[in-house]
Amino acid sequence: MPYRICKIFEIESGHMLSKHPDLCKYPHGHSRKVEVVLEADSLDQHEMVCDFKALKDALGDYLQSFDHAMCVNTQDPNFAQLKAAYGTQIIAFVGEDPTTEVMARTIFVEAKKRLAAYAASSDAKYPIAVALRLARVRVWETSSSWAEYDE
Numbered sequence: 233m234p235y236r237i238c239k240i241f242e243i244e245s246g247h248m249l250s251k252h253p254d255l256c257k258y259p260h261g262h263s264r265k266v267e268v269v270l271e272a273d274s275l276d277q278h279e280m281v282c283d284f285k286a287l288k289d290a291l292g293d294y295l296q297s298f299d300h301a302m303c304v305n306t307q308d309p310n311f312a313q314l315k316a317a318y319g320t321q322i323i324a325f326v327g328e329d330p331t332t333e334v335m336a337r338t339i340f341v342e343a344k345k346r347l348a349a350y351a352a353s354s355d356a357k358y359p360i361a362v363a364l365r366l367a368r369v370r371v372w373e374t375s376s377s378w379a380e381y382d383e
Contacts, residue, residue, distance in 0.1 A: 234272060235274070236269055237280075241266045244299055244300055245299065245302075247262075247302065247329075247331075248260070248305075250304075266339060266370075268291060271367040272363060282360040283360070285357075300321065302321060305330065332373040336370065336371040337381040339381075347360070366382075368380055
């Protein structure tokens with residue numbers, strides 16, 4: 233059985249679900265927790281799966297980009313106007329609603345890329361093993377509701 237660690241990032245983010253039949257189609261926000269779970273079959277030379285600081289270095293800026301931002305489907309009729317008004321604080325989800333499930337998948341895919349790049353970097357302050365695996369990303373929408381993605 234592999235070793236696992238989890239780093240939780242907390243963000244305040246909004247979304248609007250243009251395909252939703254009720255109130256969620258309007259802009260609203262959540263206090264989200266993003267859990268990033270890593271696993272390895274053995275511990276590194278420091279008896280760790282990886283240093284938690286490496287996770288913060290590799291993923292912190294990306295996840296911080298969601299903080300106080302609004303996630304919007306590019307097919308929403310108001311997308312262009314919102315993007316023009318609020319720039320980088322509008323995060324585009326191309327052709328799909330930014331549900332918590334879609335956000336979990338999106339974050340997983342980007343986290344996998346960033347962790348691989350960090351592991352390959354020769355100047356990383358907290359080196360991580362190339363054999364490290366991203367096990368899953370879980371995104372909490374509320375204190376009682378979450379969505380998860382893994383491969």
